[in-house]
Each structure stands twice: as C-alpha cells, then as structure tokens.
Amino acid sequence: MKDPNPIDKLIDLMARLPGLGPRSARRAVLYLIRKRGQLLHPLAEAMAEVAATARECLNCGNVASADICPICTNDSRQNGILCVVEDVADLWAMERSGVFRGRYHVLGGTLSALDGIGPEELRIPRLKDRLSTERVTEVILALNATIDGQTTAHYIADQLEGRVELTSLAQGVPIGGELDYLDDGTITAALNARKRL
Template identity: 60%
Template sequence: MTPTTLDTLIQLLSRLPGLGPRSARRAALHLLKKREALMLPLAAAIEEAAHEVKACSECGNLDSVDPCSICRDARRDASQLCVVEEVGDLWALERAMAFKGRYHVLGGKLSALDGVGPEQLNLAGLLRRAADPAVKEVILALGATVEGQTTAHYLTDRLSNLPIQVTRLAHGVPVGGELDYLDDGTLTAALKARRPL
C-alpha cells in the first residue's frame, strides 16, 4: 500500500520536535478544518522561510536579511559581544530585552561525545569579531552544563590574548524559583555569589 497524501502529511508533521504520531494526527485534522485560515498560509510561510531565511554571515542569527537586523541596527552597542550556543538562545535573550549589544552564535558547544570539536563551531568568526578594536567585552552566555562550561573555558583561553574583558552569566536562584526545589549546585553557586543588600 502506498502512503496517501494524508499519511505523508502526518508522517512529516510527526518529525517536528514536540509532535508525536498522535499529536501529528490531531494537527493534520486541525489543519484540514482550517484550510483557508491556517493550512494554506502555513504551507506558504514554510516555503517562504525555507527560501528566504538564512544565517547571518556576521553573527550566525537567522533572518531574512544578511547581515541580520540586529547586526544592521546601529543603535546596538558594538562594544559588547554576547556568545550563545544556538539561535534559540539569542531569541531568548532578545525576548528578555536584557541585552543591547551584539551576538555571536557558535552553532553548538564542544562535545567529545557528539564529536563536536572547535572546528565544528563558528570560532574563526568569533576570534575575528572579538579582535575588532570596538569590542570591549565578550559575554559568554553558554548553558550551565558540563559541555557549556567546557566551551566557556576553551573560549576564555582562546580570547585571553585580546585586550578585552571576558565575562559569563551569573549562576544563582532563578527569579520566581523556590529554594526547596533547587539543586545543590545552584544553591552552592548562589551562596558563593551572595551580594550585600
């Protein structure tokens, strides 16, 4: 039996992260109920994004323009460069509206297990950009995981010969978090980095 149009659609939808076979079927039924309002616009948006969206040759962000709208924005502080693992991390920082500098997307983190070495990351671009005299600080906004921290150490080492400050995000109690639910590592870090009121 050859798969029908519907089978193909469900199979492809089920390959999206967050959708299993069951929710892919629900999504397909939902789409078919809203053909004009959702289904056709979604098909068009996916195709348009597939052709238009590209990685920024400067920072690695995804955008329809290259350089991306953040790299183009003259109001962004060129003295701060925030290094993130993935584009999703950049988006999270942008949503928080907490950072007004520029970004650099590594495209991953060092991981011997996954075979990711320095040559698999966008490191050459970072070294080139960090050497720009305008840059005063490189903020390593990497995950607080073993691999994230390994990457941070490696980058600190590679950037040490430049006349810039290298910083990392603070560890501590997440805002809204309850102490009772926090792991020992976070509690220890939060206590160590305590601040006067």
C-alpha cells in the same frame, strides 16, 4: 505499498516535528484542514518562504532571511559588546528578556571530544575575527550552565584572555525559585556569590 495520499503524507511529516507524535500530528492535520483558509494556506506559504530564504547570518550565525541578520544590521544596537550563545534558541531567549542591547555570536553548539566537535566546527575562529574588526570591548559568555557549556566557555576564555573583557551570566537562585526545589549546585553557587544588602 502504494503512494500514500497527501493527507497521510502530511501526517507523517508533521509527526517528525519535535513535540508532536503520531496522535498529535493527526489532530493537528485535521485542525489544519478545518482551518484551511485561516491557517493551512498561510502556513504552507510561510514554510515555503522560510525554506527559500532562511540561512545563517554570515556575521553572527543567527537564522535570518538575509545574509546578515536584523540584529547585526540594526544601527541602534550597541557596538562593542558581544554575547556568545550556544545556539539560536538561546539568542531568542536573550532577546525576549529585552535587556541586552549589544550584538550576538552564535557558536552553533558546544565543544565535544566525544562527538568530534572542535573549535573549527563552532564558529570560534569567526568570533576571533570579529574581535579585531568590530572593536569589541566586552564578550559575555552566555553559555548554558551545563558541563559542555562551561567547558566551551573556559576554552573561549583561554583563547580570548587579555584581548577583551570577559564576563559571564550570574549564577544563583532564579526569580520565583524556591530553595527547596533547587539543586545543590545552584544553592552552592548562589551562596558563594552572595551579596551584601
């Protein structure tokens, strides 16, 4: 086959993005060509810039355009409270809620014997370092409520036991949630953690 033309090449690459398939990639590329000035040019530049600058924050593992991310360098954030999350998407979700003013530590996944992912792969040693150097008083384990997430939380809790106050996110009925649509595990957790009015 001869070298595909630039438009076909762009469609192929776009189709590899999560959430886009060949059909939506074609639609997106046509849209981009139509909006060349407003969208295609800026997008090409933004991608080149991110490709050139994006890296992991050496401190917490967040993605950033500098060696240390804006959250770690922000003086107005609370020192002493670390929120441990699985990956950057979780950090962003926490940030959108706007309620947490401490700092983060991104593990980069969960422990998984099957996939050969141990503590060394997960930035857990770096978490221990930070406890000593940053005078951390509380570690919030904000891992996903999945089996892997909770296994990892237990492992970290074991490791840090006695060195720092450990907390985890509350489990229960989500805001706006209807009991009829909740799984049994959530209802059990919400019932066990019931609060006096």
